Amino acid sequence: IGVDEKSLISILTNSNEEHKRSLRKGSSKLFIEDENGFERWDQSSIKILKHQFNRFRDAVVLSLLHPWERDARLIEKAIRKGPKHYNVIVETACTRSSDQLLGARKAYHSLFHHSIEEHLTHIKGRERKLLVALVSAYRYEGTGVNEDVAKSEAQILYEAINNGDKNKLLDHEDAIMILATRSKQHLQALYRHYNQSYDKTLAQDLEGEGILKDTVECLCTPQTYFTRVLEAAVKEDADEESKRALTRVIVTQKEQLVKEGFVPNKIQDILLGLNKDFMLASIASGDIK
Amino acid sequence: MATVSAPKQVSVKEDAEALRKACQGWGTDEKAIIAVLGHRNAAQRRQIRHVYEEIYQEDLIKRLESELSGHFEVTNGTIIAKAVYRWILDPPDRDAVLANVELKKSGNKHHVMVEISCTKNPEELLAIRRAYHARYKRSLEEEVAYHTKGDTRRLLVALVSAFRYYGEEINTTLAKSEAKKLHEAIKDKKFGNEDVIRILSTRSIAQLQATFNCYREQEGTSITKNLPKDSSDEYIATLRMAVRCLKDPKKYFEKVLRRSIEGIGTDEDALTRVIVTRAEKDLKEIKELYHKRNNVPLDKAVDKETSGDYKDMLLTLLGNE
Numbered sequence: 001i002g003v004d005e006k007s008l009i010s011i012l013t014n015s016n017e018e019h020k021r022s023l024r025k026g027s028s029k030l031f032i033e034d035e036n037g038f039e040r041w042d043q044s045s046i047k048i049l050k051h052q053f054n055r056f057r058d059a060v061v062l063s064l065l066h067p068w069e070r071d072a073r074l075i076e077k078a079i080r081k082g083p084k085h086y087n088v089i090v091e092t093a094c095t096r097s098s099d100q101l102l103g104a105r106k107a108y109h110s111l112f113h114h115s116i117e118e119h120l121t122h123i124k125g126r127e128r129k130l131l132v133a134l135v136s137a138y139r140y141e142g143t144g145v146n147e148d149v150a151k152s153e154a155q156i157l158y159e160a161i162n163n164g165d166k167n168k169l170l171d172h173e174d175a176i177m178i179l180a181t182r183s184k185q186h187l188q189a190l191y192r193h194y195n196q197s198y199d200k201t202l203a204q205d206l207e208g209e210g211i212l213k214d215t216v217e218c219l220c221t222p223q224t225y226f227t228r229v230l231e232a233a234v235k236e237d238a239d240e241e242s243k244r245a246l247t248r249v250i251v252t253q254k255e256q257l258v259k260e261g262f263v264p265n266k267i268q269d270i271l272l273g274l275n276k277d278f279m280l281a282s283i284a285s286g287d288i289k
Numbered sequence: 290m291a292t293v294s295a296p297k298q299v300s301v302k303e304d305a306e307a308l309r310k311a312c313q314g315w316g317t318d319e320k321a322i323i324a325v326l327g328h329r330n331a332a333q334r335r336q337i338r339h340v341y342e343e344i345y346q347e348d349l350i351k352r353l354e355s356e357l358s359g360h361f362e363v364t365n366g367t368i369i370a371k372a373v374y375r376w377i378l379d380p381p382d383r384d385a386v387l388a389n390v391e392l393k394k395s396g397n398k399h400h401v402m403v404e405i406s407c408t409k410n411p412e413e414l415l416a417i418r419r420a421y422h423a424r425y426k427r428s429l430e431e432e433v434a435y436h437t438k439g440d441t442r443r444l445l446v447a448l449v450s451a452f453r454y455y456g457e458e459i460n461t462t463l464a465k466s467e468a469k470k471l472h473e474a475i476k477d478k479k480f481g482n483e484d485v486i487r488i489l490s491t492r493s494i495a496q497l498q499a500t501f502n503c504y505r506e507q508e509g510t511s512i513t514k515n516l517p518k519d520s521s522d523e524y525i526a527t528l529r530m531a532v533r534c535l536k537d538p539k540k541y542f543e544k545v546l547r548r549s550i551e552g553i554g555t556d557e558d559a560l561t562r563v564i565v566t567r568a569e570k571d572l573k574e575i576k577e578l579y580h581k582r583n584n585v586p587l588d589k590a591v592d593k594e595t596s597g598d599y600k601d602m603l604l605t606l607l608g609n610e
Binding site: 102105106110113114115119121133134136137138139140141142144173177178179181182183201 | 429433450454458491493513
């Protein structure tokens with residue numbers, strides 16, 4: 001099922017009643033025989049259609065917005081929608097450049113008359129500390145990593161995860177400080193040291209730890225994170241949220257995705273109708289920021 | 290208002306030449322250096338450095354550093370060197386240097402960190418963080434996190450990372466409830482609790498002022514009076530400084546000046562820092578506060594307590610001719 005607007009419009013405007021009836025009878029997936037003698041639209045099909053149009057609308061709006069406003073709105077929505085959406089906050093805070101994140105913070109001021117940090121106080125859960133710290137970061141972006149410090153901080157994280165109470169990780173001050181203040185280069189070096197020293201990756205050790213794992217992946221191995229999100233979206237039984245994530249990731253990560261050749265092949269299969277055309281077109285046009 | 294009197298029209302070329310002359314030959318003509326630099330604002334100083342480099346193919350700052358710090362015979366040689374160096378830097382760069390110097394000192398006083406995060410507007414703090422990147426190849430927050438621990442670390446990292454909303458809107462209901470939260474924390478001596486740090490490091494300045502006012506209405510005394518004074522506890526001392534800075538920066542700076550001068554000896558570091566960092570901002574009002582509080586003009590006190598070229602420098606920045 002999909003929405004091919006052009007064809008639809010052409011067919012509908014050119015059909016008479018007879019033609020339309022035979023269309024309905026012919027589309028047994030979309031229309032069911034009603035006991036009162038007419039072919040009615042299947043309820044679940046309407047839902048799917050609605051979602052398709054919504055996703056298209058979202059894709060258009062998201063693409064059109066200035067990246068700062070876009071990111072500010074993504075964060076604000078995620079805060080409002082609750083814990084299942086906190087990964088969007090992590091994703092936005094950790095995969096943008098320092099200046100892009102700053103821009104998002106400024107846009108947030110203009111749009112919502114509060115700082116992101118203030119709105120994050122609405123979160124009662126233990127994720128708040130980490131989230132506030134991540135959005136407040138203005139990381140150094142140059143090269144030059146102190147490998148010794150990276151190694152010792154890898155150890156600090158290792159001990160926090162393996163020797164401490166895993167449930168208390170979100171409260172572990174040192175861990176949060178390291179993840180929230182160190183440069184991405186530094187954290188990537190830390191990630192390497194962790195792997196070398198402990199024969200497993202930091203991400204593996206954080207399996208099941210929700211936004212902590214997301215944080216580490218977004219900062220150290222963003223392609224892994226995005227691949228995971230995209231694959232969840234293209235699964236057969238993907239829910240609406242996952243599919244929305246597809247739109248978000250494709251729009252915000254256009255550049256990277258094209259580089260890594262992830263699209264259009266994989267995506268083509270699930271994106272249908274106008275949404276697909278729009279997505280592929282915007283990626284193909286190399287609409288780079 | 291600024292106290293530094295900088296003429297509107299200057300010839301930066303002549304200035305560069307005058308500075309060059311002051312550095313040549315035997316010794317250094319500090320008076321000439323002060324006479325020029327002490328009467329130039331930040332934009333002009335930047336232009337002078339630029340022109341100097343063009344003409345003489347060297348960095349004026351590096352030249353001054355080497356000229357001035359060599360004067361060990363003069364008792365306050367390095368003090369004048371530090372003062373000139375601080376003065377000639379661009380304000381965000383200067384604050385980044387001050388922050389770094391303070392972090393490297395193994396003491397537990399965090400004046401600079403609190404001052405830059407609580408008395409500057411959000412854009413200024415941002416500029417400082419950028420300058421810190423450029424100069425030290427690290428972010429300010431990671432350095433603060435590395436050099437401090439415990440509650441102090443939580444407070445300072447939160448303060449320097451803040452990007453407060455700049456607007457004047459106030460939510461009175463919120464101010465009242467947050468004033469209550471602050472009071473409860475103080476009453477229970479839980480100074481380091483999450484609410485305290487969160488409120489102080491995330492709310493806009495306007496909102497905080499409203500909160501402090503509500504506190505006063507609710508409790509009958511100002512919040513600063515309820516925070517232990519002169520505490521030997523690093524965190525409480527830092528917290529109190531932050532509250533005072535957020536509440537009334539000029540009053541805070543007046544006190545720093547007063548403390549630096551009174552008693553035996555002078556705390557040149559503090560004296561230089563306040564005068565140099567506020568001379569182009571609100572040193573005039575701070576001077577007025579000082580006069581009111583101490584019955585003697587700040588200029589007179591500085592004249593009495595300092596000497597030599599250092600005194601000349603300070604008095605020039607204070608607006609004396």
